Amino acid sequence: MAAERSPVAYVEALVVSVPAEGNAFAEGLEETLLVRVTDEAGNYGIGESVCTPEVIKVMIDQETIHFWSQGIADIVVGTDPLEAKATYDRVYHGSFYHGRRGTLIQALSAVDMALYDLAGKQMGVPVYKLLGGARAQRIRPYATLYPGDIYDGSVQTILTETRRQAEIAVDQGLRAVKVPVLFGAENDPGGVSDRTIVGFIENCREMLDEIAPDLLLAADFGYRWWDWQAAAWTLKRLEDYDVYFAEAPLRHDDLDGHARLADVSPVRVGGAEFAAGRWEVREWLERGGVSLVQPGISRAGGFTELMRIAEMCEMYGAQLMPHSFATGITDVANFHLQAASLTVPMVEFRSSRLGPSRLRAELVSPPEPEIVDGYAELPTGAGLGIELNEDLVAANTRLGY
Ligand code: MG
Numbered sequence: 001m002a003a004e005r006s007p008v009a010y011v012e013a014l015v016v017s018v019p020a021e022g023n024a025f026a027e028g029l030e031e032t033l034l035v036r037v038t039d040e041a042g043n044y045g046i047g048e049s050v051c052t053p054e055v056i057k058v059m060i061d062q063e064t065i066h067f068w069s070q071g072i073a074d075i076v077v078g079t080d081p082l083e084a085k086a087t088y089d090r091v092y093h094g095s096f097y098h099g100r101r102g103t104l105i106q107a108l109s110a111v112d113m114a115l116y117d118l119a120g121k122q123m124g125v126p127v128y129k130l131l132g133g134a135r136a137q138r139i140r141p142y143a144t145l146y147p148g149d150i151y152d153g154s155v156q157t158i159l160t161e162t163r164r165q166a167e168i169a170v171d172q173g174l175r176a177v178k179v180p181v182l183f184g185a186e187n188d189p190g191g192v193s194d195r196t197i198v199g200f201i202e203n204c205r206e207m208l209d210e211i212a213p214d215l216l217l218a219a220d221f222g223y224r225w226w227d228w229q230a231a232a233w234t235l236k237r238l239e240d241y242d243v244y245f246a247e248a249p250l251r252h253d254d255l256d257g258h259a260r261l262a263d264v265s266p267v268r269v270g271g272a273e274f275a276a277g278r279w280e281v282r283e284w285l286e287r288g289g290v291s292l293v294q295p296g297i298s299r300a301g302g303f304t305e306l307m308r309i310a311e312m313c314e315m316y317g318a319q320l321m322p323h324s325f326a327t328g329i330t331d332v333a334n335f336h337l338q339a340a341s342l343t344v345p346m347v348e349f350r351s352s353r354l355g356p357s358r359l360r361a362e363l364v365s366p367p368e369p370e371i372v373d374g375y376a377e378l379p380t381g382a383g384l385g386i387e388l389n390e391d392l393v394a395a396n397t398r399l400g401y
Contacts, residue, residue: 047113112302
């Protein structure tokens with residue numbers, strides 16, 4: 001049902017912080033920077049940024065100094081949420097002093113998501129309709145089987161945990177998984193060898209084939225190599241294991257190395273996970289030569305910029321599989337993005353069933369979509385179609401920033 005239409009009254013940037021449980025991929029605290037954009041009638045939309053929360057909060061709350069150094073909230077207050085794309089460009093141009101790329105785009109990501117959520121609620125339609133409507137018939141999430149901070153354990157220990165999570169993911173209806181491959185080895189000269197890496201992937205493929213037929217396997221190398229030839233040696237040996245893509249093989253900023261690797265690799269090479277904005281992603285497509293880009297909706301510019309990136313990928317014959325390792329807000333935002341895009345074949349999805357995470361399980365409801373035989377239905381409900389757990393936010397917002 002549509003709510004009353006009115007302009008933005010205020011913008012809140014909230015550092016939501018809970019004690020980390022188990023393998024939440026955090027040091028003691030599990031945090032997100034939550035943005036709530038409220039209109040004059042009291043309706044609100046939500047978004048989040050996966051960047052360091054207090055850094056992002058400053059970008060949003062900053063007082064305007066002059067026309068190239070404006071605070072994001074200062075620009076957004078008074079605007080029509082339905083004009084989020086125009087607002088994005090106003091913020092981009094109004095923050096040239098400190099922005100254009102990097103953390104400013106990450107902050108803008110959260111605000112843009114919240115504006116779309118609010119606009120959808122005001123109009124009574126799902127966000128993907130505001131993005132132009134459904135171009136995919138169903139959503140295909142893939143599960144990231146992050147084993148937790150156990151990389152000082154044996155390879156067998158990591159395999160055992162990976163298998164445990166793979167079985168849960170398949171039980172949850174997922175049919176595509178990504179395996180982080182022995183992270184941390186790059187900083188350890190005595191760490192695992194490239195031959196061990198190949199053996200690990202071979203074991204993962206065998207293990208998945210035992211669990212269910214035709215499971216899609218992707219591999220995340222966690223920025224393992226400095227040397228594109230070492231990466232090429234390894235990726236060539238993975239040809240027989242049906243690895244759908246190789247994420248983060250080289251240092252993030254080594255675009256020339258990625259181009260050389262992509263030239264010779266039998267496995268699709270991914271990149272741009274930490275890219276912010278379409279200009280950076282274009283460099284990955286042009287100079288980096290990758291055919292898969294992985295910028296995140298809560299990092300690379302929200303719906304506005306991810307839609308531009310999705311359309312740019314069409315011009316390069318490239319795929320967009322957005323990064324997501326945050327809360328249910330980002331996960332469901334990705335569902336709307338895939339629904340509205342031609343070039344998004346899968347979206348990353350980190351179920352709270354795979355590892356304890358209070359924010360993933362409780363920040364929004366429903367916390368996780370239903371997945372059957374590898375696919376989820378298009379989202380329903382106005383805006384993002386999720387409700388914020390206001391009690392959790394009120395009790396766990398860090399003050400003093
Ligand atoms: Mg990643």
